[in-house]
Amino acid sequence: MLSDIASGLKADREGLLKLLDYVINRQIDVVVVTYRDRLTRFGFEYLEYLFRQYGVRVEAILGDEPKDSRQELVEDLIEIVNSFAGKFYGLRSRRKRMLVEGFKELLKEVEGHE
Numbered sequence: 001m002l003s004d005i006a007s008g009l010k011a012d013r014e015g016l017l018k019l020l021d022y023v024i025n026r027q028i029d030v031v032v033v034t035y036r037d038r039l040t041r042f043g044f045e046y047l048e049y050l051f052r053q054y055g056v057r058v059e060a061i062l063g064d065e066p067k068d069s070r071q072e073l074v075e076d077l078i079e080i081v082n083s084f085a086g087k088f089y090g091l092r093s094r095r096k097r098m099l100v101e102g103f104k105e106l107l108k109e110v111e112g113h114e
Contacts, residue, residue, distance in 0.1 A: 016040075023054050036060045042076075074107055 016039075023030045031051060036044045039058070048058050079104045 016102070020050075023051055023056050026054060028056055031056060031058045033060050035059070035062050074111075077106065077107070 019031065023031075031039070033039050038048055050056055078100065082100050
């Protein structure tokens with residue numbers, strides 16, 4: 001069993017890279033995840049296609065996490081800002097946290113004015 005504690009946007013996650021090695025070396029037949037976006041935030045279909053080329057199927061136990069389109073968009077935007085802020089300022093920097101918190105506040109204000 002593999003697990004990652006990292007953003008689904010991050011491409012160099014240790015668990016994901018190990019999973020890709022298992023797939024390419026034909027060491028597994030099935031990948032089981034709770035929700036599709038736990039494997040990757042974007043581009044799930046690309047991974048699924050790659051896995052199929054090696055005879056590996058992907059099973060999402062609960063399918064897609066239930067969300068309305070606004071919630072999904074907000075979460076995607078926060079993930080993107082968080083990812084770029086982490087690269088720009090360093091993973092644990094105060095500036096990154098301030099940027100992400102400011103972005104969250106801005107989204108709350110925008111939602112409140114509709």
